[in-house]
Amino acid sequence: MMAEEKVKKQMDFREVSTCEATIQMLQKAASEGFETAFQRAADMKACPIGADSACCKHCFMGPCRLNPKDPYAKVGVCGATIDTIAARNFARMVASGCAAHTDHGMSMLDLFREVVHGKISDYQIKDEEKLRNVAASIDIEVVGRETMEIAKDLYQELERTYTQVEGEIPFAKRVPAKTLETWRKLGIVPRGAMREIMEIMHRSHMGVDQDYENIVKQCSRTALADGWGGSMVATEISDILFGTPKPLVAGVNMGFLKEEAVNIIVHGHEPNLFESMIASANDPANIEKAKAIGAAGINLLGMCCSGAEVLGRHGVPHAGNFMSTEAVIATGAVDAMAVDVQCIMQALAKMSECYGTKFFTTNPRAKIHGAMHIEFHEHTPRACTDKVVEMAIERFQNRPGRVVIPQRRDMGIHGFSHEYVNYMLGGSFRGSYKPLNDNIINGRIRGVAGVVGCTNPRVRQDYVHVELVKELIRNNVLVVQTGCSQIALAKAGLCKPDAAVLAGDGLREVCETVGMPPVLSLGSCVDNTRILIACAEMVRVGGLGESIADLPVAGAAPEYMSEKAISIGQYFVASGVYTIFGVTFPTIEGTKFHNLLFNGLEELGCGKWDFAVEPHEMARKMIAHIDKKREALGIMGKKERKLFSMEDRRAMDAM
Ligand code: XCC
Numbered sequence: 001m002m003a004e005e006k007v008k009k010q011m012d013f014r015e016v017s018t019c020e021a022t023i024q025m026l027q028k029a030a031s032e033g034f035e036t037a038f039q040r041a042a043d044m045k046a047c048p049i050g051a052d053s054a055c056c057k058h059c060f061m062g063p064c065r066l067n068p069k070d071p072y073a074k075v076g077v078c079g080a081t082i083d084t085i086a087a088r089n090f091a092r093m094v095a096s097g098c099a100a101h102t103d104h105g106m107s108m109l110d111l112f113r114e115v116v117h118g119k120i121s122d123y124q125i126k127d128e129e130k131l132r133n134v135a136a137s138i139d140i141e142v143v144g145r146e147t148m149e150i151a152k153d154l155y156q157e158l159e160r161t162y163t164q165v166e167g168e169i170p171f172a173k174r175v176p177a178k179t180l181e182t183w184r185k186l187g188i189v190p191r192g193a194m195r196e197i198m199e200i201m202h203r204s205h206m207g208v209d210q211d212y213e214n215i216v217k218q219c220s221r222t223a224l225a226d227g228w229g230g231s232m233v234a235t236e237i238s239d240i241l242f243g244t245p246k247p248l249v250a251g252v253n254m255g256f257l258k259e260e261a262v263n264i265i266v267h268g269h270e271p272n273l274f275e276s277m278i279a280s281a282n283d284p285a286n287i288e289k290a291k292a293i294g295a296a297g298i299n300l301l302g303m304c305c306s307g308a309e310v311l312g313r314h315g316v317p318h319a320g321n322f323m324s325t326e327a328v329i330a331t332g333a334v335d336a337m338a339v340d341v342q343c344i345m346q347a348l349a350k351m352s353e354c355y356g357t358k359f360f361t362t363n364p365r366a367k368i369h370g371a372m373h374i375e376f377h378e379h380t381p382r383a384c385t386d387k388v389v390e391m392a393i394e395r396f397q398n399r400p401g402r403v404v405i406p407q408r409r410d411m412g413i414h415g416f417s418h419e420y421v422n423y424m425l426g427g428s429f430r431g432s433y434k435p436l437n438d439n440i441i442n443g444r445i446r447g448v449a450g451v452v453g454c455t456n457p458r459v460r461q462d463y464v465h466v467e468l469v470k471e472l473i474r475n476n477v478l479v480v481q482t483g484c485s486q487i488a489l490a491k492a493g494l495c496k497p498d499a500a501v502l503a504g505d506g507l508r509e510v511c512e513t514v515g516m517p518p519v520l521s522l523g524s525c526v527d528n529t530r531i532l533i534a535c536a537e538m539v540r541v542g543g544l545g546e547s548i549a550d551l552p553v554a555g556a557a558p559e560y561m562s563e564k565a566i567s568i569g570q571y572f573v574a575s576g577v578y579t580i581f582g583v584t585f586p587t588i589e590g591t592k593f594h595n596l597l598f599n600g601l602e603e604l605g606c607g608k609w610d611f612a613v614e615p616h617e618m619a620r621k622m623i624a625h626i627d628k629k630r631e632a633l634g635i636m637g638k639k640e641r642k643l644f645s646m647e648d649r650r651a652m653d654a655m
Pocket residue numbers: 269304305321322342343452453454455483484485524525561562564565
């Protein structure tokens with residue numbers, strides 16, 4: 001009877017994930033008595049008051065809880081209304097998300113400074129052309145100057161992204177004029193990230209800003225310091241130091257683990273750790289050590305955003321997205337997992353202990369109880385990564401249990417930078433977004449959607465991402481992707497050119513002509529800035545309006561879980577993009593604060609927030625928005641233009 005009850009309680013992992021490899025490993029872990037976030041989420045009902053952002057714990061007269069079903073019935077002890085409470089909570093999510101991305105960007109900039117001043121030799125400037133282009137984009141003189149001279153100026157200029165107390169951040173120069181004019185009118189052009197984050201934390205303190213509209217202004221300003229500031233610095237400097245991605249064929253899924261090799265996974269966000277790990281894993285001396293104990297070699301894989309970056313940049317295989325990070329340990333094949341910052345579940349330490357995986361933290365900002373800390377120093381990076389390799393080899397020699405590797409490998413094309421899209425569409429001599437704009441105007445491509453973000457145990461892993469993207473491309477919407485979302489689509493086989501068969505006729509024709517997949521993977525979450533740059537370029541090329549808010553584009557994070565996603569969403573909305581989230585949204589429908597985010601901001605010339613859980617509903621809403629923008633541009637239902645019609649040619653000849 002007892003045993004029967006236990007069987008009944010066992011979770012059906014097919015209900016919580018569509019990733020075959022993850023399901024197999026979740027079943028294995030459960031049968032061995034180990035729990036994961038999927039079980040913990042099922043056991044822990046999300047707090048309904050917190051989910052609606054109707055509680056305030058910003059002071060100790062509370063915590064105060066309002067009633068989400070009747071939000072204006074009560075106020076907090078200080079008199080704070082639901083609008084103030086929810087706006088302040090939202091502001092602190094933006095602050096945290098922005099801080100995460102900008103601190104990551106700052107690390108890249110620190111590294112760049114040391115490289116430029118010759119204090120670091122393990123990293124170099126790999127992409128001089130990108131360096132010159134980035135410098136020129138913010139008005140640094142590049143003609144006839146030495147690379148290092150330009151690099152020094154670029155460092156000085158980009159430092160302002162963080163430290164400037166007055167004026168506009170450097171990359172504001174890349175914002176389309178009309179969008180920038182809207183920001184100036186609203187007073188939301190960021191000064192420097194540190195200042196914006198400091199101010200938002202101050203204003204959301206008890207007894208300061210208690211006007212939700214004013215709080216939202218600072219949310220936008222802070223989020224823009226992320227998107228057009230810290231995140232953009234992270235992307236651009238990473239490209240300069242490690243190379244701008246170009247499309248390459250690479251693989252995703254747990255089948256890339258090798259039973260006969262020493263397997264090392266890098267998980268987190270900052271590419272400097274991964275770059276050094278690549279050097280360590282390829283060092284002949286280390287390979288020799290692995291072979292000496294009977295291993296076939298050293299096998300390196302990525303996870304989450306760290307993995308997404310090197311997947312596109314170097315073709316390093318990717319083992320899985322956020323909700324697979326515990327499951328992959330259950331293979332027993334992971335000899336070491338090295339992590340740095342962000343999206344690292346504390347439970348990984350326990351899971352690693354269960355399977356004998358060596359689990360290392362490497363960043364002084366992120367230590368975890370139960371993990372071994374080997375600090376990564378960018379001046380001597382190999383000291384850390386060689387040690388991880390050494391410990392992984394040791395673990396291979398003493399693997400404690402059975403190794404089971406799900407045999408799923410999914411190949412696709414990754415690494416579509418903004419620069420490559422420009423080249424791909426226009427060729428090397430006339431690289432341009434004009435063919436993209438033309439195809440949007442003539443209706444072959446209905447619009448462009450960014451589908452990004454996390455996976456979350458409160459929704460079926462990968463399901464919403466994949467169904468949403470399928471529906472979008474079926475309706476001729478070109479999809480660009482970053483982060484864990486692109487891994488979901490790569491596993492579903494949509495990052496291959498032959499996935500064009502799933503696209504509508506128009507998009508399919510464009511994909512087949514160019515030889516590209518209908519789903520373009522752009523990298524990690526800081527690489528969402530590639531989407532901002534693409535939007536700015538679409539405006540600059542012309543024919544699709546004067547500001548980002550005019551473009552037939554939309555964004556979605558259908559399975560998000562992190563505060564970083566809220567900051568990303570807010571910077572897209574403030575930039576003019578319709579942005580829809582799934583899972584849950586921290587507002588109460590019908591409140592003034594909710595209405596401002598979901599409608600009011602659009603009236604001010606920005607984009608707007610929206611929410612849906614079901615993927616087809618989400619796609620319908622995104623397409624409706626794209627059509628609304630097409631209508632406003634006068635290109636709705638526009639018939640295909642014949643660019644080189646023989647009929648026209650004959651008519652011309654006859655003249
Ligand atoms: Fe984290 Fe960036 Fe989300 Fe994935 S998508 S769960 S934030 S790793 Ni960026």
